Amino acid sequence: MEDTKKRVMLIVAYDGTNYCGWQIQPNGNTIEGELNRALSELLGEKIIVSGASRTDAGVHSCGNVAVFDTIARMPAEKISYALNQRLPEDIVVQCSQTVPPDFHPRHVKSKKTYEYRILNREFRDPNRRLDTYFYYRHLDVHAMREAAGYLVGEHDFKSFCSIHARVETTVRRIYALTVDKKEDIITIRITGNGFLYNMVRIIAGTLIRVGTGEYKPEQIPEILAAKDREMAGPTAPAHGLTMIGIEYEDLEEKS
Structure with a gap:
């Protein structure tokens, strides 16, 4: 039986003080980089998130949005709890849920x-x-x-x-x-x-x-x-x- 791929949306809060912004950069920690690392470790597959807003270095968030695809069997709503155990204390996922497979946070109204x-x-x-x-x-x-x-x-x-x-x-x-x-x-x-x-x-x-x-x-x-x-x-x-x-x-x- 083949594993079914699903798309998961995260609501992400963070203090941007110690980061070089959202988007991955060659030198320096980023919010996107921390999420990719923690998700890949948690789910045992390479995960790359797509964010709604590429906030700059030092900018904070109460509710930025990111999505990723996974074949993991872990229920989407449980991912936030497990993920927060692996993230730095200045990044906290507020919610995780499944969304339609064609949903992209930057390409919809x-x-x-x-x-x-x-x-x-x-x-x-x-x-x-x-x-x-x-x-x-x-x-x-x-x-x-x-x-x-x-x-x-x-x-x-x-x-x-x-x-x-x-x-x-x-x-x-x-x-x-x-x-x-x-x-x-x-x-x-x-x-x-x-x-x-x-x-x-x-x-x-x-x-x-x-x-x-x-x-x-x-x-x-x-x-x-x-x-x-x-x-x-x-x-x-x-x-x-x-x-x-x-x-x-x-x-x-x-x-």
């Missing part, structure tokens, strides 16, 4: 949500140094919120994309973009149908410029129209960024 967190106070907080970007100058949250409103909807985000990105189109749709402050933490939360390389961090850097008064909120439409990376703000540091999660329409319909 989805909504991705990220948060960029800014510690906005006079002095650093050593307990938040790894998951927030410290910024000592006072930021005007109301102005940042007003500017964020101009980015909601479908636009050409070429001004908010790294010049090194290779994509067919720079048009993306933002479903929601909020800016909130609780005590000393400003949280920029953004949900869209996909994001260009460094797009969320460039949006964060631009909104910070608005918060300091260097840019006015009403300049955002001009920046979008220019389709020029030089017009937008700087790319905010990676460690303030966390992928919150991904919603897949096709999976919800089939479940």
